[in-house]
Amino acid sequence: MMNDPVYLEAAYALAARMVNEANPSVDERIIHGFRWLLTRPPTSNEVARLRQLQIDAKNKLAGNPEQARRLLDACTANRSEPASLSPDEFASYVVVASVILNLDEAVMRN
Amino acid sequence: MEITMTLSTSLRHLQQITRRHFLGNAGLGIGAMALSALLDTNDVVARQSSATIPTTRPKAKSIIYLHMAGAPSQLDLFENKPVLSKYDGHACPQQYLAGKRFAFIKGVPTMLAPLFSYARYGQSGQWLSNLLPHLSNVIDDVCVIRSMTTDQFNHVPAQLLMQTGQPRFGYASIGSWVTYGLGSENSNLPGFVVLASGGKTPDGGKSLWGSGFLPSVFQGVQCRTQGEPILYLTDPQGIDRELRRWMIDATSDLNRAKCESSGDPESLTRISQYELAYRMQTTVPAAVNISNESKSTLELYGAVPGYQSLADTADDPRTVYRADDPTFANNCLLARRLVERGVRFVQLYDWGWDHHGSSPGESVDETLPIKCRQIDRAATALLIDLKQRGMLDETLVVWGGEFGRTPMMRTTSVPNEKQVSSGVTITRMHLRCGLQGAVSGPDSRTAQLMILAITSRRIP
Numbered sequence: 001m002m003n004d005p006v007y008l009e010a011a012y013a014l015a016a017r018m019v020n021e022a023n024p025s026v027d028e029r030i031i032h033g034f035r036w037l038l039t040r041p042p043t044s045n046e047v048a049r050l051r052q053l054q055i056d057a058k059n060k061l062a063g064n065p066e067q068a069r070r071l072l073d074a075c076t077a078n079r080s081e082p083a084s085l086s087p088d089e090f091a092s093y094v095v096v097a098s099v100i101l102n103l104d105e106a107v108m109r110n
Numbered sequence: 111m112e113i114t115m116t117l118s119t120s121l122r123h124l125q126q127i128t129r130r131h132f133l134g135n136a137g138l139g140i141g142a143m144a145l146s147a148l149l150d151t152n153d154v155v156a157r158q159s160s161a162t163i164p165t166t167r168p169k170a171k172s173i174i175y176l177h178m179a180g181a182p183s184q185l186d187l188f189e190n191k192p193v194l195s196k197y198d199g200h201a202c203p204q205q206y207l208a209g210k211r212f213a214f215i216k217g218v219p220t221m222l223a224p225l226f227s228y229a230r231y232g233q234s235g236q237w238l239s240n241l242l243p244h245l246s247n248v249i250d251d252v253c254v255i256r257s258m259t260t261d262q263f264n265h266v267p268a269q270l271l272m273q274t275g276q277p278r279f280g281y282a283s284i285g286s287w288v289t290y291g292l293g294s295e296n297s298n299l300p301g302f303v304v305l306a307s308g309g310k311t312p313d314g315g316k317s318l319w320g321s322g323f324l325p326s327v328f329q330g331v332q333c334r335t336q337g338e339p340i341l342y343l344t345d346p347q348g349i350d351r352e353l354r355r356w357m358i359d360a361t362s363d364l365n366r367a368k369c370e371s372s373g374d375p376e377s378l379t380r381i382s383q384y385e386l387a388y389r390m391q392t393t394v395p396a397a398v399n400i401s402n403e404s405k406s407t408l409e410l411y412g413a414v415p416g417y418q419s420l421a422d423t424a425d426d427p428r429t430v431y432r433a434d435d436p437t438f439a440n441n442c443l444l445a446r447r448l449v450e451r452g453v454r455f456v457q458l459y460d461w462g463w464d465h466h467g468s469s470p471g472e473s474v475d476e477t478l479p480i481k482c483r484q485i486d487r488a489a490t491a492l493l494i495d496l497k498q499r500g501m502l503d504e505t506l507v508v509w510g511g512e513f514g515r516t517p518m519m520r521t522t523s524v525p526n527e528k529q530v531s532s533g534v535t536i537t538r539m540h541l542r543c544g545l546q547g548a549v550s551g552p553d554s555r556t557a558q559l560m561i562l563a564i565t566s567r568r569i570p
Contacts, residue, residue: 002357002384003346046364053360057353071348091348099357102384104365104377 003106011098012075018093019082026051033097037106050096058092156287157520169183171295171504172449173288175457176442176489177272177511178481179312180265180464183474184514187482189230190237194517196221202518212516214466220520225475241243241482244490251493251502260513268512269314274322282322283330285455290328295452298393300331300386303453305444307437307484308461309419309427317456327379327386330457333398333444358384392504400443411491412439421462427461428471433480439488446495449505460485462534463511474515 014033022032030050034042042050061068068088072079081090100106132134185191201218226239232249245252262268267277274281282290285302304319311332319330333340345354362381370379388440400408401415408415414436421427421435437461445456463481465474489509496502 002354003344003390008346029188033204043367045367049363051362053356056356060353067348067350069348071346074346074348095353095357099360099364102361103368104374104380 002098007098007101008075011094011101012072012081014097014101015090015093016080016082018089018097019085024084026054029093030054030096033093033100037100038103050099053099054092054096057095058089061088061091062086064088120296155239167435169503170506172453173285173455173506174445174449174492174510175285175455175508176485177269177312177318178463178485178509179269179308179314179457179459179511181268181463181511181513181515182463182481183465183478184225185224185517186474186478187241188237189224189256189514190239191224194221197221197222215516215518221517222519223517226479230513235403241479242486244486248490248493251497258458258510260363263513265313265512266315269312269318272510272512273314273318274320279317280322282324282328283317283374285319285330285457286321286324286328288455290324292454294454296393297386297396297450298389299448299453300390301454302328302330302457303448303455304330304457304459305441306332306461307419307441307457308459308463309421309424309430310461312459312461318459325375325379327382328454333394340394343387343394345391354388358388392529397447398444399445400440402444403447407443407495410495411443412436412487414440426471428477430470431462431480432478433485436488438485439491442488442492443495446492446499446501449496449501452500466515519557 014036018019018029018033022028027047028076030047031041033051034040034046061071065086065088068091071091071094072081072087081087085093185194191553198221200221202221204218206358207218224239227236228240229246230236230237231246234250236249236252236254238246238249257363260268260271261269263279270279270281271277273283273285275284287306289301302319306312319332319407321327321512331340345351349357357525361384365377365381369375369381399415400413403413407413412434417436417440419435419437420430420432421437439457441458447460448456448536460481462471462477465472467473471477493502493507496505496507501547
């Protein structure tokens, strides 16, 4: 599901919400996205784990803006990410949003 | 600052525990009580299971199950009926109609004899119609089971009955049971793989390879013959292996933590599915690439790597069926490659065997020969190939449908149109299993064992 185009586009849209609507801190953005999907706030451990992912992804993509561009292009044909962040930093939130979307708790089977 | 953040987060967490979360946790508590009651009956369970240990040592390690979806006609393939031929065209005697219901048949229908000529083949003297010339060469490696019946005369419930033991949705398929019981021999490939041909998936849908109430990791994974073998297996642009690894690690960590607090084993299933998918990203493309096969193997099956069947894109695939369509052959070869790599259960569905109408694509007299030519050489090649690789003794190959046809035509206003009903209660199935060495033939003990294995699923 992480590779399903629908879920990629959804991750892009969720990342945009996280950046546009939450207070501009990593944790607040993660909490906002998490609540949108799971109707509950994350535990502090959950925030910490996603923060670590965001930092890792941001550092990796900052050194490779071309990779960030290709990732965002793969998400949607109509890119309109928030102007407040660089594309590679925004891409790191897309990575986080994709993980939240793919959590077992978000994928209701039963 | 950090402490304030942590405090406010946990406080908010407590405040926002909703009824939904409460009910989720309450369910766990009740489940735990039920579990403790079940554990008390442990010794009973242990005694029951020790009583059912088989007395013969099973040799089969994997199964290749070829399901002809739509129900192939047993009267035109395996069942020579000279008496029926005598009554061809006569009105059906009342004694066969009284108190019975048949799909599409009203009033007094006329009898329809087998439409193709029969002969006996091999040392076992099996009857086969002239529609399966390749199979006749290996018939001594085949058991034809003539005793199977079903009480379902619509395709979907009949397919569900064959594959899950129940004519209703929601039960675990035989492939998921087998992988649940025996596990997989290859941790980089799914234990249960499904391949489809004939332009459509079977009418019963994905429930035919579902896991029902078993953990969903045991459900069949459908591989496509064309393009990407499994949809969305390839990472999107911009996600490299390192980034993908990080994402799966984060997902698994969060799922595991959630599982520890909620106790829902589906979270663990999802963890293992993402891990398997990650490994499959490198193993599956190699496993399904039949173009690596030698020319002689491709010829044996009649396989054509990369073939794009017209049936896959046609609105009604039956209208474009060609006898030389190699899609089923490609899938048979693929099945051997998967079993070779340790896949436990490979299931092939070939759509388009529902022949109770008029052509194009729906008649016994015109379409059945086309479908037979699509599968005869390939299914035979599968037996020959497995045998020459020394794999036939450990691989059970099953061929069958969900039912057969009635011995009479359906009532139709068009004179001489050979429309038959699918509502018959005899299913044909033949198979070869190396369970007992060279034992094979219509009355072998091997065959009896297999029948039990299939029909006992109906007994609760």
